Amino acid sequence: MLRWIIFISIYIAISIYVLQGLKAASRFPWVHYAYITISLLVIGNFIFQFTFGEQEGRVLSVAKSYAFGFLLAMIAFNLVTIVFLFSEDIYRLIAGTYHKIFGESREFSVPARRRFLSLMALGIASLPFGALLFGMYKGKYNFKVLKYNLEFDDLPDAFHGYQITQISDVHSGSFDDREKIEYAINLINEQNSDALLFTGDMVNNKAEEMKPWAELFSGLRAKDGKFSVLGNHDYGDYVQWESDAAKAKNLNDLKNLQREMGFDLLLNEHRYLKKGDDKIALIGVENWGRGGFKKAGDLKKAVSIIHKDDFKILMSHDPSHWEDVVIHDEHHYHLTLSGHTHGMQFGIEIPGWIKWSPVKWRYKYWAGIYEELGQYINVNRGFGFLGYPGRVGIWPEISVITLKKKSLT
Known part of the structure; x- marks a missing residue:
């Protein structure tokens, strides 16, 4: 009071x-x-x-x-x-x-x-x-498709020109306009990508928030499949549950719902994407975040049975994981895909001129492509919104990344 x-x-x-x-x-x-x-x-x-x-x-x-x-x-x-x-x-x-x-x-x-x-x-x-x-x-549904070309010396030949669409931070519990979400789903499908990768935070707190939107997201398509990981909000840690069993059930319901929508949920594990005799390792870890956020991600477990020299794409919700752990790991992770920051849903971006948001004072890597030690990360600005029900200057993002081999460009 x-x-x-x-x-x-x-x-x-x-x-x-x-x-x-x-x-x-x-x-x-x-x-x-x-x-x-x-x-x-x-x-x-x-x-x-x-x-x-x-x-x-x-x-x-x-x-x-x-x-x-x-x-x-x-x-x-x-x-x-x-x-x-x-x-x-x-x-x-x-x-x-x-x-x-x-x-x-x-x-x-x-x-x-x-x-x-x-x-x-x-x-x-x-x-x-x-x-x-x-x-x-208007701003919260002002979806933008941002396209990136990334070149690698050791990309398997068959994956030259391979296209990935990444979305992150759906936060379905905040949605209030079905027509706008349907438009965004169609926009994602129009990219006609080889793989669709979702990097966490499907809901704000509870699995039931996704149920009204599950049919729309089930319609997402990609040639080689849809893959997902969990973000910090997916665990239900920000809700006062009546029991531990209710909380565990909520998480299990969300996992099942993602699978029902056609997502292959990676929980500290990997899959191989194959083209002929060539392959790349797709690795997904649970949430690992700095500063009080859940650290369920187990990178060692996720790569325990893959070859050290494989070309690797890592899905990890929080970019602080990349900064604190991934880029210093004994394995070389060619590309990491993250989200989490939302670009704070507020800032100023004029390509080639300025890129600023208050979130930069918390996260060094907060939006877009970065390179450190020969490894790349894309921090997606988020599909949805949370807290403030809008976006100013930092628009909802659909990332489209094309992998290229330097010797073939």
Whole structure:
């Protein structure tokens, strides 16, 4: 209860402060009342959804995600506005103090707010506010196909031109538009890839979240099959289960559901993809993550019966596994496929110019292709979304990777 009181008090104080700037910028009372009404509705809905609106067994329902999203947009608007207003207030305070000490009247008088600065503050603050709302409305389903060509000296000849489609982080419990998901499934199939690889987080928490979408995902096609691994959310670790048996059943249900949808789920094991006499090893490990995330991945077990010199593609959900373990392993993993970061669902990307997201402060390898010690990783930006029900600048991704042998290019 105390944390709610503190949070609401801070939110109201900030809103009142922003309202003063709004009054300086606009003389129309209806604008002020509109801001007050929206502020109260946003905080009221957030409190309701995260208290009385709690759904048993789910960390974030769709309604709760939207409540969080609207609150995030409002906070972004307020904080940007405050930066300008507070800077001006410091100037006003200094000016008033100066007049008190050196002025003729020796009276302390704070200059009025300048309407131009208030308008500029509100105008700039509307940019992140509008972007976050757009991300919730359109951005989260703004699917992009990103294509990469990777060359290797030791790729088996028969696999020159072999095409892989990778998707990751479906988070089906967050979906709210069947038509958009159907479009994305068709977009994946249009790539006509040889193999489809899914790198974890099929659900937010519970296997039942995937059931309304299972028919659509069953329609995914690839010539040599569909393969998957588990991500940190697939284990149900973020739910208060009534018993350990219920949690174990949920995980088993999810594994079975993936297999029913046609995925070959790799649990610290491998498969060989073959073309004539040539083959490449496809390796899948369970989740291994740094900093408190589950470490069920067992790389040694997964490669225990494959040849050290085989060409290897590794599926591992969390890119920190690649950084901390894989690239330093005695085996050479030519290509690792990961996800997990979502690119934080927020950032700026202009190919060839800028690639930035706050998630870079947590993950060194957070989106796209990287190379270290002659080994590649692709960190997929994610198919779905979690928490904030949108995406801004970091769009949902379908990765298409073509393997090429250098001597044949």
